[in-house]
Amino acid sequence: MMNETFTDDPFPIEDLLRDAGNYIRPRDELRASILECVRDGVDRKHRHRRWLFSFSAAGGVMAMTLLVGGLGLSLVPRGRTADELLSQASRRAHVERQSNAIGVSESGTSFQWALSEVFSDWRRWQR
Amino acid sequence: MNQFKLPPKPTQPGSPTTDPPRSEFQNAVIKRAENLSRLGEDAISGLIDLTSQRLVRFATTITRNQHDAEDAVQATLIQVARQPKLLAGCDDPWSYLLRMVRNESLLIGRRKPRWRLIDGLCDLLTHRHVDEIELEERYREVWLALRKLPMQQSEVVVLKIWEDMTFADIATVLDITPSTAASRFRYAKQKLAQLLASHQTVYAGDVHDE
Numbered sequence: 001m002m003n004e005t006f007t008d009d010p011f012p013i014e015d016l017l018r019d020a021g022n023y024i025r026p027r028d029e030l031r032a033s034i035l036e037c038v039r040d041g042v043d044r045k046h047r048h049r050r051w052l053f054s055f056s057a058a059g060g061v062m063a064m065t066l067l068v069g070g071l072g073l074s075l076v077p078r079g080r081t082a083d084e085l086l087s088q089a090s091r092r093a094h095v096e097r098q099s100n101a102i103g104v105s106e107s108g109t110s111f112q113w114a115l116s117e118v119f120s121d122w123r124r125w126q127r
Numbered sequence: 128m129n130q131f132k133l134p135p136k137p138t139q140p141g142s143p144t145t146d147p148p149r150s151e152f153q154n155a156v157i158k159r160a161e162n163l164s165r166l167g168e169d170a171i172s173g174l175i176d177l178t179s180q181r182l183v184r185f186a187t188t189i190t191r192n193q194h195d196a197e198d199a200v201q202a203t204l205i206q207v208a209r210q211p212k213l214l215a216g217c218d219d220p221w222s223y224l225l226r227m228v229r230n231e232s233l234l235i236g237r238r239k240p241r242w243r244l245i246d247g248l249c250d251l252l253t254h255r256h257v258d259e260i261e262l263e264e265r266y267r268e269v270w271l272a273l274r275k276l277p278m279q280q281s282e283v284v285v286l287k288i289w290e291d292m293t294f295a296d297i298a299t300v301l302d303i304t305p306s307t308a309a310s311r312f313r314y315a316k317q318k319l320a321q322l323l324a325s326h327q328t329v330y331a332g333d334v335h336d337e
Contacts (some may be wrong), residue, residue, distance in 0.1 A: 020269035021289040026183040
């Protein structure tokens with residue numbers, strides 16, 4: 001009887017197949033595990049974003065510090081260095097020594113006095 | 128996934144192609160896909176509730192194992208959740224989902240040695256109403272017969288009978304011509320008729336009933 005039903009008429013096979021379609025169902029854990037994986041992914045994404053934000057914020061603060069520091073250093077007038085003062089003093093003493101044939105300036109200025117004058121000029125300029 | 132053909136690319140909105148009439152289910156999938164695109168990952172539960180049973184049923188015919196089928200469905204839906212705009216941009220999100228699940232199932236199937244395939248129905252989690260107990264034997268025969276078909280034929284049967292798709296739609300999902308889909312369906316029906324008529328299917332293992 002079954003033979004006749006299945007082989008002669010094709011439609012009962014389709015009906016039979018259609019009825020058997022809902023015979024299986026997914027496990028209940030499938031939904032939960034998909035949702036858990038999705039939430040894990042979302043958490044991981046948020047963590048990654050937070051880390052990226054913190055990293056970029058720290059980098060930004062560091063860059064700003066360097067920038068402001070650099071600007072400050074370039075804007076604030078710097079004092080003269082010891083080398084500059086020494087070279088100026090020696091220049092002055094030398095020039096004045098050259099002006100005198102016997103090696104001593106007319107006003108009696110030596111290197112020490114020249115240095116003292118350079119310092120005095122510098123202090124005056126600072127005020 | 129790259130080993131297989133990628134799903135059809137989403138078409139641009141307002142393309143001149145005429146859309147075929149969609150079933151109620153396909154419209155529901157489109158709605159869920161839009162929700163997913165609008166609300167993000169949190170809206171995936173709606174899509175799971177709507178499609179998981181059908182996707183698992185389809186994947187089971189490819190993997191021949193419900194556990195593997197669920198793995199394939201899980202991987203697919205997680206991927207969809209991570210890229211919420213993936214489905215919303217598709218012309219037919221349901222076909223796209225089926226194709227993704229098929230690719231995942233084939234990947235899982237390739238990783239698994241053939242001797243590990245279960246010859247029976249013991250992997251299936253079945254569902255039946257109280258008044259359908261007498262039909263269970265028949266359902267088991269159908270499922271056993273389906274598993275005896277070549278995968279290329281059984282997937283056409285599933286898409287044609289259970290998903291109520293046209294041969295053109297099936298051809299799109301399986302990346303074959305509509306005439307190939309039709310001939311596979313015809314051969315499958317002939318084989319199923321023989322298998323079910325012989326009525327000598329052997330049940331192996333127990334079915335986990337609810």
